[in-house]
Amino acid sequence: MIAALAVVTAGLLAFHRAVPNSVGRAGSLLESFLPWLGLVVVVLFGAALLRRSATALAALLLPVAAWTYLFGGLVLPGAGPGGHGLVVVQHNVSDENPDPAGTARALADARPDLVALQELVPRALPVYERTLAPHYPYHAVRGTVGLWSRYPLTDARLLDIKPRGITAAWNRGLRAVVRTPHGDIAAYVAHLPSVRVRASGLASSWRDESAGLLGEAIAAEDLGTVILLGDLNGTADDRGLAPVTSRMNVPERGFALSFPAALPLARIDQVMARSATVGRIRALPATGSDHLPVAARISLG
Template identity: 35%
Template sequence: MAQRFRGGLVAAAGTLTALVLAGHRLVPNWRGWGNTLDSALPWFGLVVPLLAVAALARRSRLATAGALVPAVTWGVMFGPAFVPAVRAGQPDLRVVHQNVNMANPDLAGTARALRAARPDILVAAELYDDPVLMNGTVDPAFAAEIDPDLPYRFPDNPGIAVWSRYPFVGRPKSVPGVPRSRWATIRTPHGRVNLYAVHLASFRPGERWVIAERNAQVEALAAAIRADPSPRIIVVGDLNTASTDRELRALTETLSPAAERAGSGLQFTWPATLPLVRLDHVLTRGLEALDSRVLPRSVSDHRPILADLRFPSGREAGAGR
């Protein structure tokens, strides 16, 4: 009997890991710990090699099966993120974003690094987002580096600053229920696109009201996207929401993550020194993702991200001018 069930502990551990991976959304979200579990899911892959070693040591078919089940589950969930999309051609829009950190002592250097990525649209969070201190403006040293290349700038900065190579149609507006947000239509040579720049509330496990505010802002943003009839939308910013967080589903029901579509890996962005989770995102509708990358770190606690986007084939050149 003992021989028959040799490796049972390994099998049980593997089965439990697979069940957590597959059924994480069923875990109650008490004080945000369900969201925290969601955010940690990619790291459950580290359990697989440990189980594999244990299975080899036990020399048991039961243990081997126990190691394979979570390996397959993890592969199904995260494997597609590592399959590069094969899309030829040049991008129509390059979007770059970074939470530059309010305590950044070298904003000019950070701006130069972002400018070197040659964005068509640049979104910067925490660029002095205190409306009393800065009167809703951006840091002059940062702006001096960006303005020459990207001449169109959102006129105010509620914690999210935006530059564009192409002009805006009308005055940018805020998203109801999302204080640090602005959206506007941008007129590009390839057609119009609605850009939503956002910096959602922080996520702190165990702090119920903070998490409730983040979750409410995710839903408010999702409601605005659902109500937007535009065929082409870009949402970019620090969403303080991991790619695997159950709350992000409210957005990904109608938008596609550029990183996932480009097949460029998990692309963690925070903390910058040793990224453990992706909090910064580019989500799109009606656009193709040719590339998505995490750029080298600068003086910030978040790493910058880049997304190369293309308007769908068959578009009318200059449509929407």
């Protein structure tokens, strides 16, 4: 039985794309928590030792190899990419955050060059603007998303990633040009629709549609270098984000699980780049949000 479970676990890791999404978005649901299959391997290893089963221990080499291939690089040490770089912070600050000023100070303490925020509500926005202003003289806000920068921002505009089924006011995308000392960069800030895990499976149709619109916008971007910062409500492995992840580089090191803040299970807060390299990504200490902030260094060279 242990050997059989080991083979099944290895199959899910190696062939997760073969799990269909037609019923309950089962494939996306599996991919949202794919790294956690490593815990299954640990449990099976313990059971194999207790039973002193050589067959089971041999079979466990399969899921170990598959997990290492998929995620082993994320746990390796590394100084990060070289060349010219930017430090960026991404954070869904929560529309119920009781301490926006403290959250803003905590983000500034990480000394990033760019700060991307989501769930900016009218009562809290002036607090973020006032608190971040001494460190970030340039900022742009569209709807409930914003970008703060050490460098000048130009051509800031609303990014339309609203699914057709949402009829209420909904502005959760921003595109701006960052005039860095190393050249102009297109910065995208996005907050894709939430997903829900229900008895019928993963409800993600609006998120998937919004990801498609975001992917199309990035594909049409004239500037060569693009940075994407956002709460994408999905992991980099989730095929629902394929319109985006197929066009962008994802972090080379670090898991940086960001949600929920009290017990992080997945990184749905993302830093990605085109024609640039995202080095190690890390989670920052908790703020008043239900998400953890994440920080990463992006190499432009």
